[in-house]
Amino acid sequence: MRVGYALLGVAVIGLGASILQVGGVGVDPYTALNIGVSDQLGWTLGSYQLLSNIVLFIPVLIWGRQYIGWGSVINMVMTGFFIDLFSAVLELFVPDERSLLVMTVFFVLGSITFAFGASAYMTAGLGTAPYDAIAPMIVDHTRWEYQKVRVPQDVLVVASAVLFRGPVGFGTVMTAFFNGPLIQFFTKRVHQPVLAKLTGSPVEEAG
Secondary structure, three states: HHHHHHHHHHHHHHHHHHHHHHHOOOOHHHHHHHHHHHHHOOHHHHHHHHHHHHHHHHHHHHHHHOOOOOHHHHHHHHHHHHHHHHHHHOOOOOOOOOHHHHHHHHHHHHHHHHHHHHHHHHHHHHOOOOOHHHHHHHHHHHHOOOOHHHHHHHHHHHHHHHHHHOOOOHHHHHHHHHOHHHHHHHHHHHHHHHHHHHHHHOOOOOO
């Protein structure tokens, strides 16, 4: 049941990222970098993001094995392909020239959808995506504060995304720094109660 919930969460994350991308408002830092690099290489996002995740998975496997689970595998394998799929479908319905109103609607819908999916994935409690495991893994081995590790990590990735002409914009800032309250809201109000009913046992918030 939790595996299916994690897969659903990853699919919704892919949909949210696709809405942000097609709306031209920017996607989360890691996806923005992967889109930029994959475009430069002429690869699909799904193929390149899978390779990128495998590279990140190696140090996590060595030094942060406690963060690995079936959810980690689902995220690293499927997210990029979901974004490819949903983006291809959405592009059919969005005009080439996006008005400010269209961009605003896509920004709001994309941000909410992304947070909803991230909350579902995290509530399943089956491991962390390789990119998201890097900061807590470093914290475990250095005792540095999480934000002092995660913020520079995201800033470096955003700068790299800009360098490789990835889709950086308001959506990037939103998902990097301000998605926490939305994720917490969906976790407490939606996903914990739903998953508790589905599994028949209380669900604790993922740390």
